[in-house]
Amino acid sequence: MSTAVRDATYIIIAAYNEGRVIRATVSELRAQWPNVVVVDDGSDDETADEALAAGAIVLRHVLNRGQGAALQTGIRFALARDARFIVTFDSDGQHRAEDVPRLIEPLVRGDADVALGSRFLGTTEAMPLRRGVLLRIAVFFTRAVSGARFTDTHNGFRAFSRHAAGLLDIRMDRMAHASEILDQIAARGLRWVEVPVHIRYTDYSRAKGQTSSGALRVLVDYLQGRWLR
């Protein structure tokens, strides 16, 4: 990947109380990418300081507003900095920095406006069975609602061209933003591709992940958001 592309790429990480892992995540990215932005979503631990120490630009939400809200803040920041490519990346070490070039390549070639990471086209490491089932159900639901045939609807590893990022308007502050993003991609006629990525499940990320009741709440939030728009 050329220096020009790397300089024009901003990687956005939304983080809430990730003081234990954020330094490692940012360090892994900063080895190859100069513009890593961590949006500290009202953490009450050392998330911001750890991210800054690892070389990230840090934006701080004074109150916790949710991952969707934090990503939208980061995207707005990146657009103001003239980013050409904007990548969203999870804070907890589930994503690999080495997959970023593969993710943005279709955008660099101009073949797509949005590249979505897919664990079901790629590989996973120690994914819990229940998580896999929940995700498959989410895929089925999203296909039914948005009409687009995504294979992995809750993967935080995404890349947007400047054009696509400028059209995005994430209003669902919490976890329902993932479905909202896909809705907007389909509704705005953005050209999208899915790219195989590797997802690592560690004890830390498994402990943090979505419960069944949490998934139900995400569904309710999403449906409310659609109907009360």
Added chain:
Amino acid sequence: MTNFQIGAVLLIAGAIGATFLQRGRGRISTRVATGWVALWGAAGIAIVRPEVTRIVANALGIARGADLVFYLAILGMFVAFFLVHLRLRRFEAELTRIVRELALRAPREPGSDA
């Protein structure tokens, strides 16, 4: 009038007075104040002249006045919940906007002391 009716009328009179007071202080609009006064008034009529509710209920095909009052109360409650819910969602969105603007105004760059 029964003791209950007297007590209820006094309470309603107080509520109407409070409504006028809030309107006088500019905390609620004339339209909102009128709505509340109408509601308190209707409640007062229903309590002091319960036969009125029976007449209205019968006109609507409902046997008992008490049933009509109950149905309207339930309906009113759901409408109120819904409106409060919408308002809460608006507040949440505005709060996020404020939090975002504050964050964007003060980015911390690596290597700076901020």
